[in-house]
Amino acid sequence: MNPGRPITEEDFQAYVDHALDERRQEEVEEYLSTHPDAARRVAAYTAQREALRAALAPIAEEPVPDRLNLARLVEARQHRQARSWLSVPGAGPWRTIAAAVALVLIGGAGGWSMHGITAGKASMNPESMLTQEAMDNYRVYAADAVRPVEMHAGEQEQLLRWVSQRLDRKVAVPDLSASGYRFMGGRLVATAHGPGAMFFYDDSSGNRIAMLVRPMKQDGDAPMTEHQKDDVGGVTWCNRGMGYSLVADASAQALHPLADEARRQLRTKI
Amino acid sequence: MNDMMLLIEPLIPPLRRYARALVKDHATADDLVQDCLERAITRWHQRRQDGDARTWLFTILHNLAVSHMRQNRRRGSHVTLDDGVDEAMIARPATQEDALHHADVMQALQTLPEDQRSVLLLVSVEDLTYAEAARVLDIPIGTVMSRLARAREKLLRKMEGAPAQEAAKGGATIHRPVFGAGIFRRVK
Numbered sequence: 001m002n003p004g005r006p007i008t009e010e011d012f013q014a015y016v017d018h019a020l021d022e023r024r025q026e027e028v029e030e031y032l033s034t035h036p037d038a039a040r041r042v043a044a045y046t047a048q049r050e051a052l053r054a055a056l057a058p059i060a061e062e063p064v065p066d067r068l069n070l071a072r073l074v075e076a077r078q079h080r081q082a083r084s085w086l087s088v089p090g091a092g093p094w095r096t097i098a099a100a101v102a103l104v105l106i107g108g109a110g111g112w113s114m115h116g117i118t119a120g121k122a123s124m125n126p127e128s129m130l131t132q133e134a135m136d137n138y139r140v141y142a143a144d145a146v147r148p149v150e151m152h153a154g155e156q157e158q159l160l161r162w163v164s165q166r167l168d169r170k171v172a173v174p175d176l177s178a179s180g181y182r183f184m185g186g187r188l189v190a191t192a193h194g195p196g197a198m199f200f201y202d203d204s205s206g207n208r209i210a211m212l213v214r215p216m217k218q219d220g221d222a223p224m225t226e227h228q229k230d231d232v233g234g235v236t237w238c239n240r241g242m243g244y245s246l247v248a249d250a251s252a253q254a255l256h257p258l259a260d261e262a263r264r265q266l267r268t269k270i
Numbered sequence: 271m272n273d274m275m276l277l278i279e280p281l282i283p284p285l286r287r288y289a290r291a292l293v294k295d296h297a298t299a300d301d302l303v304q305d306c307l308e309r310a311i312t313r314w315h316q317r318r319q320d321g322d323a324r325t326w327l328f329t330i331l332h333n334l335a336v337s338h339m340r341q342n343r344r345r346g347s348h349v350t351l352d353d354g355v356d357e358a359m360i361a362r363p364a365t366q367e368d369a370l371h372h373a374d375v376m377q378a379l380q381t382l383p384e385d386q387r388s389v390l391l392l393v394s395v396e397d398l399t400y401a402e403a404a405r406v407l408d409i410p411i412g413t414v415m416s417r418l419a420r421a422r423e424k425l426l427r428k429m430e431g432a433p434a435q436e437a438a439k440g441g442a443t444i445h446r447p448v449f450g451a452g453i454f455r456r457v458k
Binding site: 009010012013014016017019041044045048049051052053054055056057059060061062064065067068070071073074077226251253256 | 275278279282283284286287290291300303304307308311312314315316372373375376379390391393394395399400415418419422425426429430
């Protein structure tokens with residue numbers, strides 16, 4: 001009666017959903033033609049499927065409400081980003097104070113609590129740790145209205161000599177002026193993994209982005225990853241054992257093209 | 271940005287339909303869709319390039335809806351989502367085939383447990399393949415199939431207001447599979 005494999009419950013379901021190939025469908029139909037109870041059940045499932053679709057179809061035909069208008073949602077998001085960019089200089093003093101207080105608390109607590117912090121960090125991957133360090137330093141220095149950098153753009157050569165010596169690696173600075181970001185200068189910063197070099201850029205409105213560079217424990221490359229912590233976004237990657245994290249008071253997504261450009265230049269410079 | 275618009279835009283009506291069928295309340299359903307779209311916009315570049323946008327969006331929406339329903343259930347407001355609902359309150363005997371009215375279907379649908387309802391909606395209404403539904407729900411395909419069978423059988427009983435005999439008395443040759451064990455018994 002049934003030439004092929006035995007008909008299963010799965011076949012009935014797939015029959016209802018038009019998910020069987022032609023041959024199997026014929027086999028199921030043949031089975032149903034001689035099994036009226038199964039046929040009734042399958043017919044009922046089919047009717048049920050049609051009823052569900054008919055009952056729910058009107059929802060998909062309703063005009064999409066304004067708040068679900070995709071163009072609007074995209075626009076609203078860009079607007080929010082623009083606002084958070086602009087908030088960098090204005091938020092200066094408070095953010096600096098908050099970050100400084102946080103650093104003092106971490107530094108002062110020492111002992112047991114420090115143990116907890118390092119234990120917690122052990123579960124983070126190297127790129128996340130680098131990003132965290134970049135964000136922490138960004139919060140402290142980019143918000144500093146008076147002296148965000150230790151050495152200015154005019155002293156680029158000395159700056160690079162200094163940080164290359166401290167990092168014991170050749171360090172280079174990408175030029176982001178084509179993307180509208182002027183190199184401000186840089187400084188040596190402290191990280192949980194030794195010294196790092198941090199370079200700062202700003203645009204014509206004074207929005208600041210920064211890039212932290214430090215050697216990674218492991219040689220080799222790591223692809224770009226995006227990170228977001230509150231308002232600060234970061235894009236992080238590794239190239240031949242050097243870790244780079246570009247951070248700013250913006251979404252990581254918005255930073256991505258800048259990171260691409262920086263990585264492209266750094267590959268040719270180093 | 272443009273390909274995102276092109277891919278997501280046509281999915282908004284189906285997403286609204288799925289959300290509404292899951293949580294029923296219109297405003298809440300659209301809240302979930304809005305949340306879903308905002309996430310999709312933010313994470314567009316993070317989605318798996320080999321995955322398709324529809325499955326991805328349904329996954330985001332489904333997860334949002336489930337966590338919303340769980341929160342609500344913890345607050346005790348959505349009793350009807352539970353399996354142990356008083357069936358007599360909702361089931362009404364149908365006198366004829368035509369009794370599959372929209373309101374009845376929707377009402378019966380709400381009595382299904384959430385996991386069965388999702389499968390039924392994704393497959394029957396949204397036309398996802400079994401494999402796509404499995405990805406959205408993060409369960410094996412076999413589980414999709416068994417939940418689907420259980421959902422259909424349960425909905426059928428609700429709609430017909432009949433006891434579970436219908437399928438079981440399927441003559442000498444057909445046996446109802448042991449769904450609870452996730453096994454499909456072969457029939458021949």
